[in-house]
Amino acid sequence: MANTILELLDQEQGQYVSGEAISRTLNVSRTAVWKQIRKLEEQGYVIEASRKLGYRLLFKPEPLSLEKLDGLLKTQRFAREVRLLNEVDSTQNEAQRWAEAGAPEGALVIAEQQMSGRGRMGRSWVSPYTKGIWMSLVLRPSTPIHFAPQLTLLTAVALCRSLRKSTELEIGIKWPNDLLIDGRKISGILLESSAEDERIKYIVAGTGISVNLDPSDYPEELLARATSLSIQAGRKFSREVVIADFMLEWEQLYDLYLKEGFGPIGTLWEALSVSLHTPVTIQTPQGELAGRAIGLHDTGAIKLELDSGEVRLVFSGEMGQPKQQ
Structure with a gap:
């Protein structure tokens, strides 16, 4: 019935x-029609309803095409093995199970919709059907576990660089890995690792990118803090192109990191940061710190100059919105 409608x-x-x-x-009731309309909306269709005029179709979801993605990929390893799922609780969970079963480095899980997408610090992530990119990549770096935070920053740099190229939007990074446009978040990054004997067994790098979301896709309380590429650019984007561009940039920077260490990545991060040389507050497990972010340490910690002049390294915390001078 829904297909006929x-x-x-x-x-x-x-x-x-x-x-x-x-x-x-x-040959059904108006109530039955309304129920089928609701079902279509749950599948990503945008249908406007008017009591006087009826219904009209405003947007049709475009499912991801693995064939199209494969034709766009220029990587050697990243996304060469892909599992595309319609609906999952979280791509992180799916990728972790695949990694435990032996998934190779670069294996990628993509979902059209997440029901329980998660971000840093246990936050949920808005993941509507076919409108964004919700995915998790398996990495198997031969590095000690304490280097894992560097890979979080590397992922943010790769995504920021690829999106700036493909969208021409002024996207910046707020420490450690939030991507912002005009102070509003467009991406979430979460890396979760498994280790043995202080060595990384694997890392699952989850990324949520708000690509073609409309304002109506967000809870009202999030609209002041979150946005999408299409809202900011005023046009829709091919999700396959966004993924392919990101995978290439990510693989190239990852290989650079494995060859030359974190130095070049840190330099790129600082160039894209909106957190540096501005007053910030950081909520840490020990309490709130206020000062000026002056640089990035090789460990991935932020260098925070306190009002007293002391420079403190902050390894973990939630940075507030950078204040404009």
């Missing part, structure tokens, strides 16, 4: 179809 709406190319006409065609 979709065909009726699609035929009208954005014009209204009355609920009565749909009911008559399907």
Whole structure:
């Protein structure tokens, strides 16, 4: 029934179809029609309803195409093995299970929708159907576990650089790995590791990118703090192109890191940062710190100059919005 309603709406190319006409065609009640409309909306279709005019189709979701993605990829390892799932609790969970079963480095899990997507510090992540990129990559670096925070920063640099190229938007990084446009968040990054004998067994690097979300996709309380690429650019983006560009940039920087260490990555991070040389506050496990972020330490810690002049390294915490001078 839902497919028939979709065909009726699609035929009208954005014009209204009355609920009565749909009911008559399907020989069902108006309530039954409304229930099927709701089902379509849950699948990502945007349908405008008017009591006087009926329903009209405003947006059709475009599922990811692995064939299209494969044709765009220029990587050697990253995303050469991909699992595309329609709906999951979290791509992190799926990728962790795959990693434990022996997934190679570069194996990628993508979901059209996450029901329990998670970000840093246990936060949830808005992941509507077919509108964003919700994915997790398996990494197997031969480095000690205490280097893992460097890979979080590397991921942020790779994503920021690739998105700036493909969207031409002024995207910056807030320490440690939030991507912002005009102070509003467009991406979340979460790295979770498994180790043996102080060596990394594998890392699952989760990334959520708000690509084609509309304002209506966000809870009202998030609109002041979150946005999407399409909202900021005023146009939609190919998710396959965004993924392919990101994978190439990520693989190249990852290989540079394995060859030359964190130095070049740290320099790139500082160049893209919106956190440096500005007053900030950081909520740490020991309490709030206030000062000026002056640089990045090789460990991935932020160098915070306190009002007293003391420079303190902050390894973990939640940075508030950088204050404009």
